[in-house]
Amino acid sequence: MSSTIAIALAVARKDLRAEWRTRELVPALAQFVVLALVIANFGFQIDARNAPTIAPGVLWMALVFAGLVAFGRTFAAEREQSSLEAMLMTPASPVAIFAGKALGATLLLVGCEAVLLPALTLFFGTPLSFPIIATVLLATIGMAALGCLFAAMVARVRARELLLPLLTLPLWIPFIVAGGQAVQVAMGASGTYDQALALLIDFDILFVVLTSLAARFVLDE
Amino acid sequence: MIYLVIAYAFAVAVLGGYLVWSLRQLRLLESKRPER
């Protein structure tokens, strides 16, 4: 068991170190989300009254597309360098490698969120509070597990840009519904925050377990 | 009332069409491979 954790951490560290050295992904994602907010601002004519209801939607939309790019990218790189096969050719368990990749991708996405959330507060004037941050982080975990699993799957398939959203978005819907609701309440709308958060945690557990079980079939030869 | 008609017409078209198509497909493939 401990070697699995060591391997997962090594894989995540490797990804984060590679990203820190090349600094391609997070700046690109950050730029992407800020642009998304600007476009949304003009698209929706935001004013103080409707900001709390529109901002959550914009937040999740930006997060979903940033996530798709981030997860697709981490596995595309592995495929181009054919380093995924090199990793699989070791006795390391596919689940450990998958967990490492998912952890790495999660942290990259959190890096992007660190730009997205303050920018949202700046542009939309909506509050930035711990409940919002907690919701986004919790949702990121489950979304990353699913995103990574299907990114790993489509990395070796043709027309992968088309396939990744088609397979991943339906599975992200529960996170967007519960996460969207939690953020709206945290921004002042009426409704239940705790219930939404509890839902997010349930979905996280369900899909992290399921993706770990499925990892060895997707990362197989 | 019109929606009822359209709804069932659509259902018959899709289900019936698919059934006929797959039967024709079956007949085609069976004739190409008569062995059994």
Next chain:
Amino acid sequence: MNRYEKAAAAAVALMVLAAGAIFLFAPTDALQGPVQRIFYLHVSSAIAAYGCFAVVLLGGAIYLRSENLAADRLARAGAVVGLVFTTVCLVMGMLWAKPIWGAFWTWDARLTSTLVLWIIYAGYLLVRRLAEPGRQAARFAAVVGIFGFVDVPVVHFSVTWWRTVHPGPVIVNDALPPEMLATFLFTMACTLALAAVMIAIRYRLETLADGPVPEPAKVVAAVGSRDAEPVR
């Protein structure tokens, strides 16, 4: 007339009987009028679709454990037929929503999860077509099938939960009067029979399309004639 065509004829006869029950035997709904009769085939096709995707789940799970080729074929058959029934269910649902709620789409939990069901299994068939034929396609499809099967109730639950916070139009479906219930159960049975026949036909088609299985080991034959480069 081979046995598949005989079975198909029998299934069609059953469906005609069901149509008779729907239009002649079942009473008209007091509240919604004749348009309520869409309910019978709409819900039956949803159940048939879900039954098909249970077959896909089963086939996929067996394939992942034992690489049994027949299980993979069964999953392929179930997915195609399931998608056909989901399409019928989705369109009928929208055609029913228009007269009652005034709009084709109202993000009602059932309609939404049917749409998600449709998207997932369209993705399932696409993955099967795009992946390297044989073992990779079968394995990836099986994973998508399993996640798809789990995701639909989760989506249904989360949308229903969302509805509790954002109430919207709801179909008033209190307990069905006996004649309606009888008609529905009969229609559902006939629809499931039709689905089963369709799956059997599709399974036979997949078997023929697979062609002779290269001997000797438990082997996944290559499907299709595309010259697939080994994907690095």
Next chain:
Amino acid sequence: MSILVANGLTHWFGSQVALESVDLTIDTGEHMAVLGENGAGKTTLLRILATAARPTSGRLEIMGLDALRERRRLRRKIGFVAHAPGLYPALSAAENLEFFCTLQGVDRSRAAETLGEVGLSEVASRPAGQLSRGMQQRLAIARAILHDPKLLVLDEPDASLGSDGADLLAGVMRDRTVILATHDHALANRLCQRTLVLRHGRQVGTATRLHIVQ
């Protein structure tokens, strides 16, 4: 004692045969060369023997284990250098090896040791992406011997190794069973006792060193 026994190894890509019922027995410590034109099936055969790919049909036993079922256990004892180096360009040569040490479950000190064995000690801290093709190949070879494998599978490693490549390979191959795919008949002759020649996925003959089939 034979370390590897393969019977009827066949592999199909789509409906195209890449490998057709290859039979092979290799004894411990033996060096076998695999020769053949491009597309003759060398890479496919080597990927199967290295447990990197599964054959469509056929049986393969390595070190007494069924290679199709015991792949992860066998990978503790198999080193594989594929066509592509499969390295992380942003990480340095040393970091690449240390990362794979963790995955292999061997002590990180092995990284510096193997770097020395392949003559890359001076460029240990240079990012792998900035190494020459030949150096990357050496790094891939270093990675393949990190866990001191008993069986080494090398797919055209000499492609860009340069003049002293043969000596490097000889050093790495000592005291190990090796399967080496190459175009260079002279190299095969010098380093290997036996040769397997493939043409269009079929085995056209196994020759001992004395009379190599041109």
